[in-house]
Amino acid sequence: MTARLTHLNALESESIHIMREVAAELSRPVLLFSGGKDSIVLLRLAEKAFRPGRFPFPLMHVDTGHNFPEVIEFRDRRVGEIGEQLVVASVQESIDRGRVTEESGPRASRNRLQTTTLLDAIEEHGFDAAFGGARRDEERARAKERIFSFRDDFGGWDPKNQRPELWSIYNGRIRRGESVRVFPMSNWTELDVWEYIAVEGLEVPSIYFAHEREVFARDGMLYATSEHMQLIDGEEPFLASVRYRTVGDMSCTGAVRSTAADLGTVVAEIAATRITERGETRADDRVSEAAMEDRKVAGYF
Amino acid sequence: MALASTDLLRLATAGSVDDGKSTLIGRLLFDAKQVLTDQLEHVEEASRRRGAGMVDLSLLVDGLRAEREQGITIDVAYRYFATPQRTFIIADTPGHVQYTRNMVTGASTADLAVILVDARKGVLEQSKRHAYISTLLGIPHLAVAVNKMDLVDYSEETFDAIVRDFCDFAQGLNVRDIAYFPISAKHGDNVVEPSENMPWYGGTPLLEHLESVEVADDRNLDEARFPVQWVIRDHESDYRGYAGQVAGGILRPGDEVLVLPSRTRTRISRLDTFDGPVDEAFAPMSVTMLLEDEVDVSRGDLICHVDDAPELERELVATICWMTDAPLRAGGRYAIKHATHAARAIVEEVVDHVDIHTLKSDPGASELGLNDIGRVHLRTSKPLAFDPYSRNRATGSFILIDETTNDTVGAGMIC
Numbered sequence: 001m002t003a004r005l006t007h008l009n010a011l012e013s014e015s016i017h018i019m020r021e022v023a024a025e026l027s028r029p030v031l032l033f034s035g036g037k038d039s040i041v042l043l044r045l046a047e048k049a050f051r052p053g054r055f056p057f058p059l060m061h062v063d064t065g066h067n068f069p070e071v072i073e074f075r076d077r078r079v080g081e082i083g084e085q086l087v088v089a090s091v092q093e094s095i096d097r098g099r100v101t102e103e104s105g106p107r108a109s110r111n112r113l114q115t116t117t118l119l120d121a122i123e124e125h126g127f128d129a130a131f132g133g134a135r136r137d138e139e140r141a142r143a144k145e146r147i148f149s150f151r152d153d154f155g156g157w158d159p160k161n162q163r164p165e166l167w168s169i170y171n172g173r174i175r176r177g178e179s180v181r182v183f184p185m186s187n188w189t190e191l192d193v194w195e196y197i198a199v200e201g202l203e204v205p206s207i208y209f210a211h212e213r214e215v216f217a218r219d220g221m222l223y224a225t226s227e228h229m230q231l232i233d234g235e236e237p238f239l240a241s242v243r244y245r246t247v248g249d250m251s252c253t254g255a256v257r258s259t260a261a262d263l264g265t266v267v268a269e270i271a272a273t274r275i276t277e278r279g280e281t282r283a284d285d286r287v288s289e290a291a292m293e294d295r296k297v298a299g300y301f
Numbered sequence: 302m303a304l305a306s307t308d309l310l311r312l313a314t315a316g317s318v319d320d321g322k323s324t325l326i327g328r329l330l331f332d333a334k335q336v337l338t339d340q341l342e343h344v345e346e347a348s349r350r351r352g353a354g355m356v357d358l359s360l361l362v363d364g365l366r367a368e369r370e371q372g373i374t375i376d377v378a379y380r381y382f383a384t385p386q387r388t389f390i391i392a393d394t395p396g397h398v399q400y401t402r403n404m405v406t407g408a409s410t411a412d413l414a415v416i417l418v419d420a421r422k423g424v425l426e427q428s429k430r431h432a433y434i435s436t437l438l439g440i441p442h443l444a445v446a447v448n449k450m451d452l453v454d455y456s457e458e459t460f461d462a463i464v465r466d467f468c469d470f471a472q473g474l475n476v477r478d479i480a481y482f483p484i485s486a487k488h489g490d491n492v493v494e495p496s497e498n499m500p501w502y503g504g505t506p507l508l509e510h511l512e513s514v515e516v517a518d519d520r521n522l523d524e525a526r527f528p529v530q531w532v533i534r535d536h537e538s539d540y541r542g543y544a545g546q547v548a549g550g551i552l553r554p555g556d557e558v559l560v561l562p563s564r565t566r567t568r569i570s571r572l573d574t575f576d577g578p579v580d581e582a583f584a585p586m587s588v589t590m591l592l593e594d595e596v597d598v599s600r601g602d603l604i605c606h607v608d609d610a611p612e613l614e615r616e617l618v619a620t621i622c623w624m625t626d627a628p629l630r631a632g633g634r635y636a637i638k639h640a641t642h643a644a645r646a647i648v649e650e651v652v653d654h655v656d657i658h659t660l661k662s663d664p665g666a667s668e669l670g671l672n673d674i675g676r677v678h679l680r681t682s683k684p685l686a687f688d689p690y691s692r693n694r695a696t697g698s699f700i701l702i703d704e705t706t707n708d709t710v711g712a713g714m715i716c
Contacts, residue, residue: 003551003583004517007309007388016587017546020531024600024641048575049544049587052535136379143378144365159365162376164402164624166409166712167698168546169638173707187390189381293366 025172035075038133089121153177221254315431316417317396332493525550548695
């Protein structure tokens with residue numbers, strides 16, 4: 001007997017262990033569920049960690065109001081199937097209440113506004129731990145982040161003074177007002193996520209697969225035309241076969257040309273790709289060399 | 302479709318400024334074709350801005366703004382790559398003495414450590430320190446990469462002298478397996494591809510070694526250890542299971558087990574997962590254990606086989622790496638977290654202090670300061686079920702937590 005686990009089994013087991021530690025050590029966790037592929041895996045890992053019991057936490061979605069309708073439809077259906085509670089924190093409500101001001105102009109995005117909505121919701125519900133599906137392979141600042149990422153009472157991250165994190169012993173102690181972001185999938189890669197989705201037979205929103213869509217080109221990316229996007233002079237919408245590699249706000253998530261219409265061809269496409277997912281499809285990371293680091297310091301996921 | 306059936310190797314890299322550690326990782330990723338176009342463009346542009354003549358692969362791995370500005374590694378960065386043989390997690394750890402605690406963080410989970418040595422400088426104190434910390438943390442395999450061979454004319458004599466030096470030094474280390482590689486990270490010699498510049502070298506390139514080194518046998522499959530993390534209940538089906546990650550040995554339904562600290566005996570009735578029951582569980586599987594008898598089991602308990610129980614004591618001696626400015630002294634009180642068990646601990650005595658430059662033990666020490674390593678005698682508020690770290694990294698390790706700041710201040714390895 002070899003008593004050997006595949007790398008996906010090993011990653012899964014590590015993630016389950018992390019989620020149970022949080023449930024045991026923190027008093028009011030929440031799991032962030034957007035309907036994107038990473039949070040779909042996160043939800044399955046929660047089932048693996050806590051079934052046949054109920055989840056010891058609710059789910060929460062920070063809804064920018066500019067999400068893809070296919071994803072919102074999927075989110076609600078999946079939450080219904082799983083039978084757990086979903087809290088929706090709305091950026092529109094933050095705008096209506098005057099907590100944030102909507103950006104204007106054709107490049108306006110609600111990406112930055114999410115941070116305020118997220119922090120307000122964490123405070124309002126008294127959450128002291130939030131599970132996120134972020135991975136270290138996504139981006140250079142994330143590559144540095146601990147699995148338990150501590151945030152001060154302003155939600156900020158101090159990258160130069162992180163708690164040592166040894167073995168698989170996690171220190172979940174925090175003071176009132178502080179919180180911890182927990183990334184159970186820190187050690188997964190994009191390809192691991194897709195392989196896991198295939199192995200587990202998980203459903204994902206249809207926009208991850210190739211489909212015909214009206215798009216326009218901006219800054220080297222393809223954006224879907226929608227009521228949330230204003231065209232700039234010279235931008236011409238056209239039909240193309242595209243799919244999404246990441247699912248964020250419609251205003252900052254680009255599509256890629258693809259004919260990969262099922263899981264098998266998507267996995268093959270990811271395995272052969274020569275561009276990172278955030279580099280290819282996320283305008284929010286292109287602002288500067290340290291765009292993600294700056295946003296995380298301010299409280300972003 | 303080709304699905305994942307490779308295994309996982311966690312490796313840590315250690316080296317100091319100018320050892321070429323970041324360049325080595327960049328080279329591994331680049332030559333293993335794991336660098337994607339946008340990342341490479343980014344690095345090419347940054348190299349040009351800095352006036353570097355050739356593409357500086359080290360820029361691939363520096364994450365934080367302060368690190369790029371200062372050209373040093375402050376905290377661990379994790380990198381991921383896969384070859385058809387294996388999936389790798391690289392913990393790229395800082396080499397500076399003042400960031401030792403971050404190196405310990407990166408090394409604590411590693412199966413293998415790559416120690417960088419600059420061929421021009423030979424085995425310096427810092428290389429010894431990195432090797433010492435790696436072996437202290439129980440990393441069973443060391444790969445010594447003698448870098449910058451291009452700057453010593455690819456000299457066999459230079460390489461052999463460094464190997465001899467390191468071997469002499471390693472006599473005093475507790476390590477099973479050391480391999481040596483003459484490389485040039487900058488030019489790619491013996492990293493992924495064999496070097497044409499060193500025909501005298503008969504060994505494999507570094508990557509081939511990383512792909513083939515056997516790590517499955519490093520786990521303890523003898524003594525069953527199951528720290529209980531969480532009790533799963535479902536009232537409708539009257540379900541009560543004990544969830545946890547196996548920390549050692551092999552557990553099977555029907556096994557007679559002991560629950561510590563109560564020493565209650567019972568048998569495993571079932572080992573559950575979300576995907577159904579399993580016939581056996583071994584590290585690092587996460588499973589849910591059901592027991593035949595209604596016994597009192599809760600988080601922090603440890604379940605083991607009846608005939609090979611660990612120590613159950615309130616006193617222990619451990620090697621501690623200290624991670625905060627306020628020194629550890631006799632009389633100090635801390636929270637201790639050992640596996641899933643939380644208790645309090647008081648420092649009875651500082652036994653010795655190891656000088657991490659000379660690796661000499663100083664039995665006269667009365668305190669451990671930031672980044673110091675030494676042996677400490679602790680007494681705990683409740684008995685802990687533990688093994689020596691050399692037998693089991695999971696049940697032989699603990700952290701100390703400052704109860705006022707909540708910071709993790711010490712990493713302990715039980716002697």
